[in-house]
Amino acid sequence: MKNIDIAIVGSGIGGSLIAALNKNKDIVVFEKDHNLGGCASTFKRFGHFFNTGATTFVGYEDGHIIKNIFDKVGLKPDILQSKIAIRNIQGNKKVDRIQNFEEFLSQLNSVYYHKNNRAFWTKIKEIDEKFWKLKHIYFAKYSLKAFFKSSIFVAELLKEFKTDLLISAQKFINDTLPNISDEYRAFIDSQLLITLQTTSKNATLLSMSLGLAYPFHKVFYVNGGMGKLIEDLLKDVKVNKNEQVISVIKKEKQYLLKTTKDEYLCNKVVLNSTIFDSSKLFIDENIKSYFQGFKFGDQSAFVVYVKLDIKKEFLHHYQIVLKENIPNCISNSFFVSFSDVNDEKMSKNGLSLTISTHSKAIFWEALTKEEYEEKKEQTKEFIIQEFLKYFDTIKKENITSNFAATSKTFYSFINRTNCGGKPINIKSAFSLPSCNTPFEGLYNVGDTVFAGQGWPGIAVGVDVLNKELNKI
Numbered sequence: 071m072k073n074i075d076i077a078i079v080g081s082g083i084g085g086s087l088i089a090a091l092n093k094n095k096d097i098v099v100f101e102k103d104h105n106l107g108g109c110a111s112t113f114k115r116f117g118h119f120f121n122t123g124a125t126t127f128v129g130y131e132d133g134h135i136i137k138n139i140f141d142k143v144g145l146k147p148d149i150l151q152s153k154i155a156i157r158n159i160q161g162n163k164k165v166d167r168i169q170n171f172e173e174f175l176s177q178l179n180s181v182y183y184h185k186n187n188r189a190f191w192t193k194i195k196e197i198d199e200k201f202w203k204l205k206h207i208y209f210a211k212y213s214l215k216a217f218f219k220s221s222i223f224v225a226e227l228l229k230e231f232k233t234d235l236l237i238s239a240q241k242f243i244n245d246t247l248p249n250i251s252d253e254y255r256a257f258i259d260s261q262l263l264i265t266l267q268t269t270s271k272n273a274t275l276l277s278m279s280l281g282l283a284y285p286f287h288k289v290f291y292v293n294g295g296m297g298k299l300i301e302d303l304l305k306d307v308k309v310n311k312n313e314q315v316i317s318v319i320k321k322e323k324q325y326l327l328k329t330t331k332d333e334y335l336c337n338k339v340v341l342n343s344t345i346f347d348s349s350k351l352f353i354d355e356n357i358k359s360y361f362q363g364f365k366f367g368d369q370s371a372f373v374v375y376v377k378l379d380i381k382k383e384f385l386h387h388y389q390i391v392l393k394e395n396i397p398n399c400i401s402n403s404f405f406v407s408f409s410d411v412n413d414e415k416m417s418k419n420g421l422s423l424t425i426s427t428h429s430k431a432i433f434w435e436a437l438t439k440e441e442y443e444e445k446k447e448q449t450k451e452f453i454i455q456e457f458l459k460y461f462d463t464i465k466k467e468n469i470t471s472n473f474a475a476t477s478k479t480f481y482s483f484i485n486r487t488n489c490g491g492k493p494i495n496i497k498s499a500f501s502l503p504s505c506n507t508p509f510e511g512l513y514n515v516g517d518t519v520f521a522g523q524g525w526p527g528i529a530v531g532v533d534v535l536n537k538e539l540n541k542i
């Protein structure tokens with residue numbers, strides 16, 4: 071049996087950021103898969119590299135938590151700013167999500183004109199800017215100090231946002247953009263599905279603002295694939311790949327970790343498994359029931375991976391909004407990410423594409439094996455056909471390989487069926503899991519924990535966790 075101070079279960083964005091911040095300690099990251107990064111990994115298939123899920127990297131700018139963490143770790147990421155963050159296409163309507171506000175507004179007005187567009191988007195931008203300037207972001211429970219720091223955060227939120235905090239996204243849209251067209255609403259909702267895993271129906275004004283303002287920040291492409299960023303973060307950390315943690319047993323002051331390869335006695339355990347999956351690791355009834363108290367959030371992904379035999383410049387990211395829902399999915403839009411033509415690894419022998427949309431894990435789980443294969447093929451083919459309609463310089467013959475992933479695929483590789491954080495709305499904000507638990511030495515990190523998904527959301531949670539872990 072080996073002794074470790076801090077064991078980190080999983081090398082997702084959360085596990086990797088907290089490991090990198092504590093790399094000078096006696097720390098081991100356990101990763102079930104042979105690729106690092108979970109939803110933000112890069113994998114090789116048929117001789118080509120593909121990004122598993124995440125393709126955009128946001129927040130590497132002065133004053134932002136992401137840049138602060140990378141600076142603390144001493145890592146300068148190998149990234150390239152996307153000139154146009156995302157091109158949103160709906161029928162013959164096209165809007166480029168760019169940083170420049172006036173240019174964005176003028177494009178928006180040319181296709182989704184509304185007399186209050188300026189007021190709406192100014193508010194969105196202002197709220198987002200205010201949020202990232204907050205000084206006391208904190209959300210932890212189970213100790214007086216944690217409650218105190220969290221209360222200061224709530225007080226800061228109230229002071230900065232006042233009644234805006236209580237406004238729902240839908241009310242704000244209906245009040246500010248009365249008689250908004252269905253297409254314009256779809257333009258907004260399709261972007262919220264990507265950033266928040268929900269539409270304006272279930273979001274607050276604050277979360278909608280953070281979701282919609284994402285491309286007002288610099289959006290980066292990661293050279294060599296998103297997984298390369300994770301590998302760089304973990305380069306000075308002990309990582310045990312292909313080693314799954316099977317159980318965590320609470321001892322008096324420590325935790326006994328049993329993995330597929332060995333046993334370890336640890337002072338602290340940080341779980342980067344989702345909050346819904348962590349209960350499976352424990353036999354202790356108290357810990358099990360703590361984790362089971364979080365209701366499963368069924369936000370999952372359907373992803374199509376495509377390799378093209380062409381080397382031609384495209385934007386890094388497009389979002390295609392269709393009239394109808396994609397078969398077997400819960401969305402009418404899909405997000406297309408192209409590898410950069412000059413990326414020697416990802417674009418070797420042609421471009422690598424990750425195309426994703428939203429679906430429910432429960433749907434795929436209920437199918438027989440035959441139904442599953444049939445529906446997976448149907449969805450994949452539908453997405454490829456639609457994709458080809460929008461990129462007429464790409465022909466079917468240019469596709470040298472294609473395959474798809476459902477929630478079941480995600481489960482077999484990275485142990486999770488849901489693939490995104492739980493949408494934060496007024497109701498869920500209070501039941502949100504925090505990075506600390508009622509059990510001394512046991513912590514959570516990742517997109518199912520405060521403050522949510524993607525690089526920026528997870529980094530906010532990592533920052534709080536780092537303070538809790540080190541009693542700062």
Ligand SMILES: Cc1cc2nc3c(=O)[nH]c(=O)nc-3n(C[C@H](O)[C@H](O)[C@H](O)COP(=O)(O)OP(=O)(O)OC[C@H]3O[C@@H](n4cnc5c(N)ncnc54)[C@H](O)[C@@H]3O)c2cc1C
Pocket residue numbers: 079080081082083084085100101102103106107108109110122123124125126127128313314315316342343344371373426427483484485486489490491515516517518522523524525526528
């Ligand atoms: C299709 C898609 C597209 C996305 N696009 C973007 C984007 O463009 N930009 C962005 O910022 N975000 C994006 N996201 C969101 C982002 O990818 C996720 O929020 C983030 O990667 C999740 O990180 P995490 O820390 O929760 O860890 P996860 O990604 O869940 O990783 C957890 C890791 O822990 C490992 N693990 C779990 N249990 C065990 C165990 N018992 N033992 C050992 N290892 C274990 C898993 O194998 C996995 O590697 C996207 C997500 C998806 C699904």
